[in-house]
Amino acid sequence: MHFKNGSTAYADLVIAADGANSRIRPYVTNIKAFYTGITMVEVNVFDAAKAIPHIYTLLNGGKVMAFGNGKNILGGQKGNGHLGFYLSIKAKEHWTKDGGPDFTDRTQLLVWFKKEYSEWSSVWHQLIKNAAMPAIPRLIYCMPPDQTWEALPNITLLGDAAHVMPPFAGEGANTAMFDALELSESLTSGKYNTIQEAISNYEINMCKRAATAAQRSLENGERMHSEGALQKIMAVFNKR
Template identity: 35%
Template sequence: MSIAIVGGGPGGLTLACLLRLHGMDAVVYEREPSRAARGQGGMLDLHVDSGQRALREAGLEAEFLAVARREGQDQRLLDHTGALLLQEDTPDDAPLLRPEVDRADLRDVLLGSLPEDAVVWGRAFRHAVPRPEGGHTLHFADGSTAVCDLLVGADGASSRVRPLVTDVRPFHFGVNYVEIGIPDIDRTHPDLAAVLGRGNYWVMGPGQSLSAQRNGDGRVRVYLGFYTPEDWFATCGVPFDDPARARAALAELFAGWAPDVTALIRACDDSVITRPLTMLPVGLTWPTTPGVTLIGDAAHLMPPAGEGVNMAMLDALELALALVADPGDPAAAVARYEKEMFERTAPVAARCVRVTEVMMAPDGAQRILRFFQGHGLGD
């Protein structure tokens, strides 16, 4: 049985590692021209019972622990006035329950366990055509094709594989992010580095938020959250195509917040990325479709609350185990995987929605504090 995986993110690569480990024929088709084509984004926190579990099953626990950042578990929570509500500093001997890892480092760990022919670079998937004898013919933007018995869409929020199983599309859920960043913060802005600490930093206020995340290369990624409609980027008046003016305008939107907040914004470089956030309906299902299935955001895109990559990697593990357990009947294996995946991810997605709703509330900082203290997300 030949398995084609569209998308070389953490979910797709984890699936390839697990299938190859069990001697199955799996190839990843990735649209990027090479593994070094672009930066891989910020940090990921991998949970011990999901993302880390998949890596353990793939025999990659030691490689992961070598690049995991224990201190990335640190967190600071403030309200918009600058009042420090929570500070958690991770002891040196603390368990690695949710350590941070650079996306690039995680990708290197996964690629390092795969032979070169397991990933085909520069293949932007366009569509697939069912074959009379079963399986699909895959068509790519460069005119090339490939044939497979099982097609797995691991191609994220804007999945081109998803339409083979459902007509449902992601929708905007009232949150827009602007990503900016400070390079080499310990050298360039040591005062702000001390404010942020070693891990994650959140400031929440009415209708807006700021979060900052240290990366292993010394860069701090800053995310400005605005609880606004889908067209906000076009109507807010911020000149996003002019980084210097955009920084000034974004800082002005946080006028009246703690001085550290506007200082962080003004210290950022010229990288300004707009990110309208979308999600799929909670509890989305579809009838099992011969020869195709989905994992990760392609299957259950949810608000960003630390679960997306972990669910994708757990999807990869559960699908691989199902296929390995029943190689003679992949259709039955996929059906079992999808049933379990639907049941497992629906409550996780609902929780992510609830976290987002709480963060958007006028008293979001206090309510998130209670959540961190173990009191749940209730009103």
């Protein structure tokens, strides 16, 4: 392993847990994530109790999921009193570069928001007017749910490096933690003759689990950005 600071390390096994843009994943597979058609613009409001008291009170220490006209506003309170929100929309993959607002400019961002969310209450304008700059556009990608590859004897993947997925089922971090548990059990169980066999067992199960979570995330994303989203999402919750 060659690191940015010039150092080098040797290992019998490399576990890539380096996120959605993993530098190690290409050594395992050439399968790439696809753009889901959804972009989320992250905005944060500091000292929200003073900056946006109406919305701060609405959250009451919890979270909010607002749906309407194929768009979402998703947010929640942080432990330090700040609020974090995502403005979630259907958009072309390169819209942020081709005609999108300057995300460092609050005035431009507010103009864009008023146009994009024109059917929404003006109470939400407070988010942009009081947001810390820059806002951060986050394009939402997903690994193909049917991805598979041949296990290697000295490299494996976990978390987003293995199966980045949309956040709309709340399973990304849970799946990653289960990856770590299942990988450690495969490597230490004594059931397998080689590390490669242990990795193969882990990766087969991991891909199956991740496929289920990713498919649920994709389906929820479509529901949340469709007409009648509120009713559709409530129906999902009511089934549980």
